Amino acid sequence: MLFKQLFDQETWTYTYLIADPVSKDAILIDPVNTHIDEYIELLAAHGLQLKYSLETHVHADHITASGLLRQRLGAQTAVSGLCGAESADIQIQDGDIFKFAGDEQIKVIATPGHTRGSISFLWRDRLFTGDSLLIGGCGRTDFQGGDAGALYDCITQRLFTLPDETLVYPGHDYQQRWVSSIMQERTTNPRLAGKTREQFIEIMNNLNLPKPRLIDEAVPANRYCGLDENERQDAVALRDASLPVRATTRTEDMVAEAKQHIVEIDVAKSKQLLTKGNVVLVDTREESEYAAGHVDGALLVPRGMLEFKIGNMPELADKSKAVLIYCRLGNRSALAAQTLQQLGYTNVLSMAGGFEAWKKSQEAE
Numbered sequence: 001m002l003f004k005q006l007f008d009q010e011t012w013t014y015t016y017l018i019a020d021p022v023s024k025d026a027i028l029i030d031p032v033n034t035h036i037d038e039y040i041e042l043l044a045a046h047g048l049q050l051k052y053s054l055e056t057h058v059h060a061d062h063i064t065a066s067g068l069l070r071q072r073l074g075a076q077t078a079v080s081g082l083c084g085a086e087s088a089d090i091q092i093q094d095g096d097i098f099k100f101a102g103d104e105q106i107k108v109i110a111t112p113g114h115t116r117g118s119i120s121f122l123w124r125d126r127l128f129t130g131d132s133l134l135i136g137g138c139g140r141t142d143f144q145g146g147d148a149g150a151l152y153d154c155i156t157q158r159l160f161t162l163p164d165e166t167l168v169y170p171g172h173d174y175q176q177r178w179v180s181s182i183m184q185e186r187t188t189n190p191r192l193a194g195k196t197r198e199q200f201i202e203i204m205n206n207l208n209l210p211k212p213r214l215i216d217e218a219v220p221a222n223r224y225c226g227l228d229e230n231e232r233q234d235a236v237a238l239r240d241a242s243l244p245v246r247a248t249t250r251t252e253d254m255v256a257e258a259k260q261h262i263v264e265i266d267v268a269k270s271k272q273l274l275t276k277g278n279v280v281l282v283d284t285r286e287e288s289e290y291a292a293g294h295v296d297g298a299l300l301v302p303r304g305m306l307e308f309k310i311g312n313m314p315e316l317a318d319k320s321k322a323v324l325i326y327c328r329l330g331n332r333s334a335l336a337a338q339t340l341q342q343l344g345y346t347n348v349l350s351m352a353g354g355f356e357a358w359k360k361s362q363e364a365e
Contacts, residue, residue: 001018001019001020001021001101001104002017002018002019002020002021002026002046002048003017003018003019003126004016004017004042005169005178005179006038008032008034008035008062010034010062011032011061011062011172011214012172012173012174013030013032013059013061013062013171013172014030014169014170014171014172014173014178015028015030015031015032015035015039016028016030016128016169017039017042018104018106018123019046019048019101020100020101020102020104021046022101023100023101023102024047024048024049025048025049025051025101025104026043026046026048026049026050026051027050027051027052027053027054027100027106028050028052028053028054028065028069029054029056029121029128030054030055030056030059030064030128030130030171031053031064031065031066031069032062032063032064032065033062033063033064033065033068033226034063034065035065036065036068036069036072039065039069040072040073043073049073050069050073050074050075051075051076051100052075052076052077052078052090052098052100053065053066053070053075053076053077053078054078054092054098054106054121055078055079055083055085055088055222056118056119056120056121056128056129056130056131056132056171057079057080057083057114057115057117057118057119057130057131058079058083058084058115058117058219058222058223059131059218059219060143060144060212060214060215060218060219061172061212061214061215061218062214062218063214063217063218063221063226064221064222064225064226065226066079066088066225066226067087067224067225067226067227068226068227070089070225071227076089076090077089077090077225078090078092078098079091079092079117079225080092080093080110080117080118080119081093081117081254082112082116082117083115083117083223084117084223084303084307084335084339085222085223085224085225086254086303086332086335087223087224087225087227088225091254092108092119093108093110094109094110094119095107095108095110096108098121104123105123106121106122106123107121107122107123108120108121109121109127109154109158109159110154110158111129111130111132111151111154111155111158111159112147112150112151112154113132113138113139113141113146113147113148113149113151113152113153113154113155114130114131114132114139114140114141114144114146114151115131115139115144115145115146116144116145116146116147116307116342118130118131118132118139120132120133120159122162122166125163125165125166125167126166126167126169127159127162127167127168127169128169128171129159129168129169129170129171130171131170131171131172132154132155132159133155133159133168133170133185134170134171134172134173135168135170135173135175135177135179135180136177136180136185136188136189136190137190137191138151138155138189138192138204139151139171140204140207141204142204142205142207142209143211143215143307143311144219144307145307145342145343148200148204148205149197149201151200151204152192152197152200152201153197155192156192159182160182160185160186160192162182164181164182164183164186165181165182165183166181166182167179167180167181168180168181168182168184191203191204219305220302220305254335255331255334255335258334258335258337258338259334259350261338261341262334262337262338262341262348262349262350263337263349263350264330264334264349264350264351264352265350265351265352266352266353267351267352267353267357267358267361268361270324270326270349270351270358271361273322273324273349274295274297274324278321279321279322279323279324280299280315280316280321280322280323280324281295281297281298281324281326282298282299282301282316282323282324282325282326282336283295283298283299283300283301283326283327283355284301284302284303284306284325284326284327284332284333284336285300285302285303285327285328285332286302287300287302289328289355293355293359294355295326295355295358298326299313299315301313303327303332303335303336306336307339307343310340310343316345319343319344319345319346320346320347321347322347322348322349323337323340323345323347323348323349324349324350324351325337325340325348325349325350325351326350326354326355326358327355328354328355328356329353329354329356330351330352330353330357331354333350333351333354334350336350337349337350
C-alpha cells in the first residue's frame with residue numbers, strides 16, 4: 001500500500017493519501033484547495049484513481065479541495081451528516097465503513113466535541129483524528145457547536161481504548177511533529193493525561209483563543225465542499241447525475257427525519273405570526289438568493305453559517321423567543337430548525353414551502 005502525509009505550510013494542515021498500487025484505488029483525507037494541482041499530479045504519477053475525498057469535519061481554518069476533486073476527477077465527497085454539508089455525496093454516520101482496493105477498509109469513529117460533526121478515521125493501525133485529538137493537545141470547543149464534555153468523552157472512551165500502538169495522525173500540528181500514538185497521548189497529553197472530565201472542561205473553557213483567521217470564508221465554503229457560489233450549481237448537477245442510491249437518499253432522509261422533530265407552519269399562519277410581532281424571522285438561504293428577493297424584515301443567516309453566527313446576533317440571544325425560519329422550498333429551514341432546537345431554542349418554526357410558497361401567496365392577493 002502507498003501512504004503519504006502531505007502538509008500545507010499556510011494553515012499547518014495535514015492531508016493524507018492512502019492508495020493501492022495494484023487496484024489503483026486512492027483516498028484523500030482532509031485535502032486543501034490550494035494544493036489541488038499537487039494532488040492531481042501525485043495521483044497521475046502513480047496511475048491512481050481517486051475514489052473518495054474524506055473530511056474529518058467542516059474546517060474553519062482552510063478551504064477543502066473535495067468539491068474540486070469531485071469536479072475534476074469524479075471522486076465522491078464524504079462529510080459527517082451532522083456537519084450540515086448537504087452537498088456532499090455521502091453523509092457519513094458513526095460506524096460507516098469505506099471499502100477500497102479489495103479488502104482494505106476505513107472505519108468511521110464519531111468524535112464530536114471540536115464540532116458536532118467531527119469524526120476520526122481508522123485504517124489498519126493508523127488513526128486520523130482531524131482536530132479532535134492533536135499531538136499534545138486537542139481541538140478547541142468554543143464554536144460550531146463545540147462541546148468540551150463531549151470531546152473528553154469520545155477521546156477517553158473511544159480513542160484511548162484503541163490498542164496502545166495505534167498511530168495517531170492529526171489534522172494539524174504547529175511544531176513540526178508528524179505522528180504520535182495512542183499510548184503517548186493517553187499518558188502525556190497535557191490536556192488529557194490524568195485529568196478528570198471537570199478539569200478538562202475547565203481547561204477548554206479558559207483557552208481564550210482568537211477567532212480563526214479564515215473562519216468567515218472557510219466554514220460556509222466547506223459546507224459546499226469548498227466550492228464558491230459560481231461552482232456550486234455545476235457540482236449539484238454532477239452529483240444528481242452520478243450519485244449512488246445511498247448518497248442521494250441520505251440527504252432526503254435527513255430532511256424527512258428533521259421534519260418529524262420540528263414544527264412546520266404554512267404561509268398563512270406565518271403571516272399571522274409576523275403581523276402579531278414578537279417573532280424573529282430568519283432567512284437561511286445564500287446571500288445571492290436573499291439579494292434576489294426576501295421577506296421584509298428577515299435576518300440573513302445562511303444555513304452554512306448558522307451555528308457560527310447566532311452567538312453574535314442580539315436578535316437571537318433569547319432562546320425562548322419565537323423564531324420563524326424559511327429557505328427556498330422548506331428543506332434547509334427544516335434542518336436549520338432542528339439545529340436551533342439542539343442548541344437550546346424552545347420555540348422554533350419552519351415555513352412550509354419556503355420563499356416560493358410565500359411569493360405565490362403574495363401574487364394571489
